[in-house]
Amino acid sequence: MAKQLPEYAIIVAGGSGSRMQHDLPKQFIQVAGKPILMHTIEQFYNYNPTIRLIVVLPKEQLDTWRELCKQHAFKVFHMTVPGGATRFGSVKNGLGAVMGDGLVAVHDGVRPFVETETIKRAFETAATYGSAVVAVSPKDSIRELTADGSIAVLRANYKLVQTPQIFSAAILHKAYEQPEQEYFTDDASVVESIGEKIMLVEGSYRNIKITTPEDLILAEAFATSV
Template sequence: MQRYAIIVAGGSGKRMQSELPKQFLELAGKPILMHTLEAYYYEQTEIILVLPVKELTQWKSLCIQHNFDIPHRIVEGGTSRFRSVQNGLSAIENTTGLVAIHDGVRPLIKRSIISESYRIADEKGNAITAVAAKDSLREIGDWGNKAVDRSKFQIIQTPQTFRIELIKKAFETKEQDTFTDDASVLENSGERIHLIEGDYSNIKITTPEDLRIAESLLRPN
């Protein structure tokens, strides 16, 4: 079955305290985004990179600078993550197959998790990567706050992988504030969500601290 990967990279560098978009910051000698694409580069996976139009020239220059030749198709991003994923899905002409949707700034994703996400999505229709909450949690409301059972909660990551026909249909709806990720869009269409085990090292790099952690995780022991 044909496999696709939509890599969504539309972040800014504000929380990074950087003028450079965070996906272009260097991690172990090359831009974060290149590590992410490398993780998805293997047989029968077509990579679709979704970037803001203003960053296309810079990305192409970085590819030349770093001799980055992994095949990928570039699609212009939208005004929100929802719109960007829509654009990525629209670039897939096939109505059957599997598509993984992944954050461009999660460069430490393990290939074993990617493979498992495709396998479960093929079997059950979707596979959403998640890890158990490790810290104590409290629910906050106008009435105050209270402790909750953390064993009932999961922290959602990417990849979020789907049968193409299901996620394309789900994204035909209008964007809603309740859509916090791609799984919530699919859930809105009436589909049941299937979680798979992620990894705590699969961090989303959004702050300088995250970048230092990623550098440490990539450093040989």
């Protein structure tokens, strides 16, 4: 039987409250009585209580996070790492806490409704293929912008990418050794740029990224329907 690799989750929470029209950074806004980021961390803990959790926050938010953990008696063990100037830099800083072999999930801190079954499926896929990127099919019609306007495209040919995005530690370290590029919009694009194949895993429409006030309304509804 093959030895099971250690599992890590780098939870990147570098957002502000600007688009949310809120004074607090969005990861600290409360949903169902506690900060969004706590819900997110708990989902990975619920999937695997031995997973090694690395939370990446802007340096100036670390003290606030420690105070929030005290206020809410939040006991899920995790390491905190100061983020970089960009998401690429933040993930790279988080990777500094990943030692040796393993499977590393990178997840948005403001996606608190990722389901444990989705996390499990993604880790299993990454264990086999070295990568697993969660995605869903678009519901709406899609048009591609052209020089003359726009054209309809076949919706079945497209996927909407979510997180977690899981890779072997060796692949992810190698990918993040290169300089940052403008077209790096997520970890999959960083890994793909070194020639690695990206395997897609079916996600969930509940796995929303909370970025606007409208998302908060959905979040409260999801949180109370569990």
